[in-house]
Amino acid sequence: xxxxxxxxxxxxxxxxxxxxxxxxxxxxxxxxxxxxxxxxxxxxxxxxxxxxxxxxxxxxxxxxxxxxxxxxxxxxxxxxxxxxxxxxxxxxxxxxxxxxxxxxxxxxxx
Amino acid sequence: xxxxxxxxxxxxxxxxxxxxxxxxxxxxxxxxxxxxxxxxxxxxxxxxxxxxxxxxxxxxxxxxxxxxxxxxxxxxxxxxxxxxxxxxxxxxxxxxxxxxxxxxxxxxxxxxx
Numbered sequence: 424x425x426x427x428x429x430x431x432x433x434x435x436x437x438x439x440x441x442x443x444x445x446x447x448x449x450x451x452x453x454x455x456x457x458x459x460x461x462x463x464x465x466x467x468x469x470x471x472x473x474x475x476x477x478x479x480x481x482x483x484x485x486x487x488x489x490x491x492x493x494x495x496x497x498x499x500x501x502x503x504x505x506x507x508x509x510x511x512x513x514x515x516x517x518x519x520x521x522x523x524x525x526x527x528x529x530x531x532x533x
Numbered sequence: 534x535x536x537x538x539x540x541x542x543x544x545x546x547x548x549x550x551x552x553x554x555x556x557x558x559x560x561x562x563x564x565x566x567x568x569x570x571x572x573x574x575x576x577x578x579x580x581x582x583x584x585x586x587x588x589x590x591x592x593x594x595x596x597x598x599x600x601x602x603x604x605x606x607x608x609x610x611x612x613x614x615x616x617x618x619x620x621x622x623x624x625x626x627x628x629x630x631x632x633x634x635x636x637x638x639x640x641x642x643x644x645x646x
Contacts, residue, residue: 427575456633465623465637466576473633510575514633520591521566521635523575 425449427511427524434530435501443496443527445511453514455487455494460526461507469496469509498529506531535559537638539624545644546614554609554641556624564627565607566591566635567599569620576623582607583630614645 427447435441445455454473458466472478472487472494484497498505508526537558546552558565563584568576578591582601596618598610607626611618621642625635 453631454633465639466635467637468634471633514631520578520581522592523568523577525575526573 425513425520425522427513427522429509429511429524429527431525432528432530434532436532437501437503439501440497440499441501441529443498443509443529445494445496445524447492447494447511447513447524449492449513449522452489452492455485456512456521457483457485457496458510458512458523459507460510466510501531503531503533505529537624537626537636539622539638539641541641542639543642545646546611547646548615550614551610551612552614553611554622554624554643555606556608556638557606558624558626558636558638559605560626560628560636561604562626562628562636563604564630564632565601566625566627567597567607567609568623568625569593569618570623570640571620579609579622581630614643616645619643619645 456471457469460466470485477486482499487494508528510526511524540555566581567579570576577593580599582588585604588599600608621640623640624638627635
């Protein structure tokens with residue numbers, strides 16, 4: 424089976440940098456994805472890591488270390504609109520079942 | 534291009550009633566999924582359809598049935614609703630099962646009393 428762990432809440436101020444961690448246990452691994460979900464909204468895709476290292480997309484970056492079963496999402500130059508929940512997700516060994524983490528609620532303060 | 538659409542947006546059922554949640558996508562995606570999200574939790578996969586004509590159980594399939602009506606449409610049926618099925622239901626699609634990016638619909642908020 425698969426399980427993922429994330430911090431439940433993170434708080435930061437506008438303009439700051441915040442890191443949201445995700446550790447996972449899987450019977451097979453085919454990549455780590457990150458999704459953003461605003462209150463009352465649908466999840467939207469942010470980034471994906473299949474290989475070790477850092478992927479950068481604008482203010483957001485995602486990192487993966489397969490040997491440590493660990494990844495993180497890095498948000499820079501925080502804005503109020505970044506207040507949302509962030510979920511990491513992995514695909515199982517058959518590549519057919521997505522498993523989502525419990526989510527991290529980010530609050531950005533002025 | 535509407536993406537993934539779901540109907541209804543809100544629904545209240547009494548215990549034992551049945552209903553079908555509808556989902557459609559216009560992106561010509563092969564794979565479609567149904568998730569439920571309970572308050573403060575992540576999404577859990579109920580059923581998925583890797584391609585037209587196939588469906589498979591996910592993590593929490595009990596109490597649900599699905600139909601992949603055609604490539605565009607994937608419906609979720611609750612035959613006899615229970616209060617434990619109170620949740621927000623999201624439909625999603627992706628190009629293929631191996632695709633790491635899923636596109637989600639706006640969700641259906643279901644309350645069972």
